[in-house]
Amino acid sequence: MPAAHAPLVKILSLLGLAAALTACAGNQTVPFTGTGTPAQSGQVVSSPGPVAPALATHEWELVAMTDAQGRSDTRWRLPGQAAPRLLFADGRANLRNLCNAVSAGYTVQGNHLQWQPGISTRRACADVRLMDLEQRMGQSLAGSASYEVRTNAGGPPLLVLYFGDGSRWELTGSPTAQTRYGGPGERVFLEIAPERMPCSHGAMANAQCLKVREVRFADNGVRQGAGAWQPLYGEIEGYTHQPGVRNVVRLNRFQRPQPLPADASAQVYVLDMVVETERVR
Template sequence: MKMKFLAIALLPFALAACQSSDVQMVKDTVVNVIQQQNADQVLTDYQWSYQPAETQTPIVLTFAKQDQRLSIATGCNTQGTTWNLDKGQLVTGNLMSTMKACSPELMNQEKLSSSIFEKRNIAFSLNTTEAENPTLTVSNAKGEKFVFQGKMTPEAQYQTQAEIIFLEIAPETKPCTGVAPQTCLQVREVKYDEKGLKTQVDKDWTYFYSGIEGYNHVPKQRQIVRVKRYEIKNPAADQSKYAYVQDMIVESEIVK
């Protein structure tokens, strides 16, 4: 997903007329304008994380194209607003937020997020020179810049929408052999009706040879995990036809 920057062709003219600080301003503006036509796609193809020094939990941005919603995980509460791009700026609306009690550090982090994204026209720039490590830089009202690191969403990576499944995961793992000897989770599929009531649980445990991205197995803990399953186009001969990504933990129980 690399993008060509025309900024290189314009910089010699800028250098002749500007001091170094002005050159950076010109470069940022050119990058912003050039990327405007593709910026909305880039924003929605990635999740964007900024890690403040004061906490261990990042601020994470998720841009949705379908309803033009921006979801912000602040580390404690989740904020939400509308977003769109206009004349090279990121335009946001009024923030809404959940109201959980947070530690003082996370409350400050929430205030930082609000100061950037609360109903503003936000100067921003995207750097997608490295598709695996893009950056989104945004500025607050004071002109302070914050750099968010991008991670491609599974939908963009696999170019398909997920199927939602529920897996009950046993407390113990077992030795198994796929392409090579390994350790497997033991799982069985669970199904729910529209009211959230269980309608079916597979009788037998089966070995799960694939990994679940984002899932950390805890011994002696039985869990039911909501999983997003993506079909892989043209998988390798020794590769599963599906990729699995943890969506959320539905149930968790310590088994003695």
Template structure:
């Protein structure tokens, strides 16, 4: 029954899951076949849940914490950001359990309230089977529910990853952003970031492009006057850009360098 429910919800976008559910419904007459069909349905359900977990960034904001806990699932791992240190662990996703291994973390000193939250987030995944559920009451905003060792249920809201939002894979670019913007003419007079592309090979800078006006935005990046940055971005090709829109969307992935320029 549970597998049939998931297929009804998600089968339109995942044809393989739909076919697994149809097989389960059609083969209930032979007991010798039922077991193998059920296993196939469970495997499809697990695959569906895995794909959903990887398609979103999951955020839990506690009322007594200044920062959120953010989870990103990808390729058998979960990255955990609780506001200061980067954490992560290997995971195996089953139908109702996320099997987690040792949590590895950087060791930066953080504010006491953030350290407390990081300890909670690390404990949530450290070497345990984490019971979970997906609330699909709003199909456009699924909610991930994780159960702590104390039995508390934490709700994580969702935002689609850039790959999900733009329905494709990105090209990775490194951009140097000058500390000051300049006036430019786009749709009217505006201030443009000054950007040039940098190419690396084996960790070494091998080419630097020319400075040019950057007319759009880099999602997730906030420019600060007086700060020179080198950022790694994901560049997505838009399928149907508007006539006055760039054919690319840029998403901030990592700040490689940051320097205050006087």
């Protein structure tokens, strides 16, 4: 890498994929210790019917937080920062839109979540308020919590998490990509160039597309090679491109349901995680 380039940042996968783990071996995950205690019984009014499947079929965005004294806690609202999101997948609860990726295993027993020891990537963040929020939210994923899913006619479901210290989170749900597209999708890695490239496709005359190439990894995580650079028609769900920054991303690729909208790609790419980041200018 030329000396003028900024240091390469690699983030360790929390989801156990060997390719991502080895490709990101420059960083470490660290245990996320918390002070959570078992949730008190009687805190939850159970919603009718089975609710556990809804946890994994939706991605949950924080809309309200209450502290242990029952007061509204608005410290999670940071200017220019997307709201934290909680995703349940593969037996792990994953916090997103924080400085680091925070993850904890969980099991469901009735309307109770039992958290398992969590881990986090170790990455400095310029915003100390975001790091403080990450620490506080990560500490909540310890011990156990009670939960309920409230249905809302004509609107998104609401997930309420009750923690043992009396605090709670409220999160609105939106269907995950797997739910929307009817399957788990195909796991792929793409390298995204620092700058976009000209592209034309149907009505997209003189457009600027992401410049990408597919990256291949061996089972042990060693990078084997990459394909040719080409434009990516359409955007990547959940990914915001920064000019001058090269990324390697782990994506889920889905087939778009028929009939296709005019000039839409037959495939949809959804961000799972950023594996490598390098600022080149």
